[in-house]
Amino acid sequence: MTEQIHRWLDAVYLACIWISGMAILLMSLIIPWGIFARYVLGAGSSWPEPLAVLLMVIFTFFGAAATYRAGGHIAVEMLTNMLPTQARYLCEKLVDLLMIAICLFVMIWGGKLSMEMMRQGLAELPWLAVGVTYLPLPIGSFLTLLFVLENTFFGSQKDRAVVTYDHESSQPLNEAL
Structure with missing residues (x-):
């Protein structure tokens, strides 16, 4: 069961890395377009800044x-x-509890904020509800909460290799950090 949890959280972890990487890649393409449109074409686009x-x-x-x-x-x-070992352990557990509390706070209030703002449109991007722009708060906090709980119950995963699996055979494809 523990191995299945780690495999599932490995996939979530890799998805977080890919989503973050794609976001920074798209941002690095959108910002130069906004600059090019404003200074070369002489007509600034309204969408690059809010999307970035x-x-x-x-x-x-x-x-x-x-x-x-x-x-x-x-x-x-x-x-x-x-600190002595026992006091260090207590500090680590206190940090875990505080991280859980922070994640829950941002999940709950970020979710409420997002839902409240779903009826409001973004002026520069009328097709995009303002609430959608707030969705990364509760979603990201939920994902962080998963990793905090994993850390709390299974210990730190920072030194464990992430293993990707072939979906058909369930055999490891590679190991990477």
Whole structure:
């Protein structure tokens, strides 16, 4: 059962990395177009800036989830490393509880904000509801919560290789971090 959980969370982790990577790639294409349209064509487009902001929010929240699982988040360990083992363990569990609380807070209130704003359109992109632009908050927080719970119950995954599987044979294809 534990292996299945890790396999499923490996897939979620890789999806977070791909979504974040695609968001930053698209953003790096959209911003130059906005600059080109304004300064070369002399007619600024209204859509590049709000779309780039949306992509940055997607990059931030999905990237934060992946970074948490990879152990790349900001962690000031100077003080906790000087503590005895039992006190260090208690600090780690306190951090886990605080992370769970923060994830739940952002999931709940970000979800409410997103649902409230679904009736409002974005001026620059009338086809896009403002609530959609807030969806990365609860979704990214939910994904982070999954990784926090994994860390809480199974320990840190930062040193474990992520294994991708062939869907037909369920055999490992490769191992990568």
